[in-house]
Amino acid sequence: MYELRLLCPEADVDVICEALDALDALSVSVEDADAHTEAEQPLFGEPGMPAPREGWQRSLLVALFAQEEPAREAARLLQLQDFFGGSTIVGVQNVPEQDWVRLTQSQFAPVDITQEFWIVPSWHEPPAEAKQVIRLDPGLAFGTGTHPTTRMCLRWIARNGQPGDAGKLGTVLDYGCGSGILAIGAAKFGATQIDAVDIDPAAVESTRINADSNHVTLNAGLPDLVDPANGRYQTVLANILATPLKVLAPLLVAHVAAGGHLVLAGILERQADELKQAYAPYIALEVADSEDGWILMTGRKPA
Structure with a gap:
């Protein structure tokens, strides 16, 4: 060459x-x-x-x-x-x-979300302290666990869910699922029915493949998978960017069941007030986590 x-x-x-x-x-x-x-x-x-x-x-x-x-x-x-x-x-x-496969793989190591929860590429062995593991290889879709927004969402899932306890996270919607990493994380921490949607067919396929690799059950599809009139979830996750999150405010909040949680990421610290104002007519948002200039915002719909 x-x-x-x-x-x-x-x-x-x-x-x-x-x-x-x-x-x-x-x-x-x-x-x-x-x-x-x-x-x-x-x-x-x-x-x-x-x-x-x-x-x-x-x-x-x-x-x-x-x-x-x-x-x-x-x-x-x-x-x-x-x-x-x-x-x-x-x-x-x-x-x-060069061995380009080996070179590429060398750039991706296991990522710790919490002390006991790790994202581990298939060519690595899980760390000894890992009790919950998502096996995920880099692919075409966004979400490998290395970006602060993904890590914050997964931390929230780990803190609010419980393996084997369906009552914590309940039913989950992952809106803009990318690789499916958040939906898979929710499944690992006790979520029951999980719907993962994305406008990109490649992301939908990636989510299905990754779910199979992690031995979890979920529904993946384009946004029309979700019933716009009746789809209500106890947990709605959306890790996108601030501008589409503002546009999607009424739709996302409409999918949150009474007493349910809305979890939003892809937001810069300076955009917090913009998001609070955009969601104010529907739900009160607060900053729940921050990392490297990015924030996680959450809200809970009244029961």
């Missing part, structure tokens, strides 16, 4: 990427050419906020080719094009063979 590396200004990134694709590059990545220097530029904004700019002033493009000759031919042809005038070829180099 060989990679062609080149530098180009922000305005030319798209056209050069398209040209590399036409020249049969297997893949093209775009990086900040000034990364890890004083000239490095932040590109992505906070969740729910627009990016400060669309690209870096100087980008490093890395195009992957199966053989050395096509990589060098692509470099030669690019330099003949008018649009390449502001760009520079850095060079062509061999990419050492």
Whole structure:
């Protein structure tokens, strides 16, 4: 495998990427050419906020080719094009063979939610202190237990549920289930009927696979799985982002049974008042947990 590396200004990134694709590059990545220097530029904004700019002033493009000759031919042809005038070829180099599966797996270790509750990838043995374990491998859907919002939701489940006691969490709706990790966690801590829904069919499939791997029973599907008129749950979980949570306020609260709990995550600390105001006509929210600038908000519907 060989990679062609080149530098180009922000305005030319798209056209050069398209040209590399036409020249049969297997893949093209775009990086900040000034990364890890004083000239490095932040590109992505906070969740729910627009990016400060669309690209870096100087980008490093890395195009992957199966053989050395096509990589060098692509470099030669690019330099003949008018649009390449502001760009520079850095060079062509061999990419050492690696065990990419092992390399990827090495980046994911068991994650502790509480002292006795852990998220453990399939290639690891559970820690000796783990009494409750969710087996979960990184996949296409959001939710591996490493993000603060996921950990806070799982901590709430562990603190409010009880393995073998269906009366604690009761019936559960996981709205925006992603990998299904919250629904699976609820099942481990005594939930009875569990419905997990997402607008992404890949997330629904991921949830079903992960539920089978963890030997728990739940219903996974698109949002129409839930009866909009009669679906009431003792616990409603939604780990999304602040903006969709505000839009979904009447729908989510409507699914909470009398005396039931609403648990919301994906919220930054500075967004707490926004969420309280959005939900005020329906339920009173309070901050129940915080981690790394993120918060967990919960509310209880009157019995």
